[in-house]
Amino acid sequence: REEGRSMAVRIITLRAFSLRVVGGHSTLRRWPPLQRFLSNSTSEEEKAVQEQRPARLAIKAAILTFIAVKGWETFGNSGTFMLESTLTLLRSRHPQTQHDAVSRLDRWHTSDTALHHIVESGHISTLVNVLASPSAAARNLTLEVLCRLASLDSALVPLRDAQALTTARASCETIGDPLEAERCRALGDKLALLLGDASALEVSSSQSSG
Known part of the structure; x- marks a missing residue:
C-alpha cells in the first residue's frame, strides 16, 4: 500500500513538472492545468496594468505640467x-x-x-x-x-x-x-x-x- 502511494506521488509529480534538456539548458514543461492557471493570472495582471495606465499617464501629465509652470515662473522672474x-x-x-x-x-x-x-x-x-x-x-x-x-x-x-x-x-x-x-x-x-x-x-x- 505504501509503495502504491509513493508511485502515485511520483506519477503526479512527473506529470506536473517534466524536465527536458535543450541545448545544454534545462527547460521546465508545465502541466497543462498549471499552465492554464498561470496564463489566466498573467492575463489578469496585464488587464490590471492596462486599466491603471490612463491614471498613470494623467499623473505624469500633471507632474510635467507643474514642472513646466514652475519653470516658466522662475524664468519669468529670473x-x-x-x-x-x-x-x-x-x-x-x-x-x-x-x-x-x-x-x-x-x-x-x-x-x-x-x-x-x-x-x-x-x-x-x-x-x-x-x-x-x-x-x-x-x-x-x-x-x-x-x-x-x-x-x-x-x-x-x-x-x-x-x-x-x-x-x-x-x-x-x-x-x-x-x-x-x-x-x-x-x-x-x-x-x-x-x-x-x-x-x-x-x-x-x-x-x-x-
Whole structure:
C-alpha cells in the first residue's frame, strides 16, 4: 500500500513538472492545468496594468505640467532676480566693478520689466554717479542705459531730478579720447531729445560747431 502511494506521488509529480534538456539548458514543461492557471493570472495582471495606465499617464501629465509652470515662473522672474545682483555691483565704489555692472545692464537687463525695476528701486542716481568714472567706456555704457531708461515715462522725472543731462555734458568734456568723446556727445544729444530738452541740444550743437 505504501509503495502504491509513493508511485502515485511520483506519477503526479512527473506529470506536473517534466524536465527536458535543450541545448545544454534545462527547460521546465508545465502541466497543462498549471499552465492554464498561470496564463489566466498573467492575463489578469496585464488587464490590471492596462486599466491603471490612463491614471498613470494623467499623473505624469500633471507632474510635467507643474514642472513646466514652475519653470516658466522662475524664468519669468529670473531677469529681476539677476538684476538685483547687478545693482549690488553698481553700488560699488570700485570703478572696474561699476564698469562690469553697467556692462551687464547693457547686455542682459534691457527688458521693460528690468528698466522699470531700475527706476522703482531708485538706481537712476546711482547710474548718474558712474558718469564720473575714470573709464570712458563705462561712461558711454552708462549713457546707453540712461537713454534706454529715458524711453519710459516713469523715468523722466527721476532723470531730471538726478541732473542726468547736465552731468552727462560735463562728463563728455573730460574724456580725452576723441572717438569716445564724440560718442559721448552723441549719446548726450540723444538723451536730451528723449528728455525733451531742446535748449540743451542747441547748446551742444553750438559747442560742437565751435
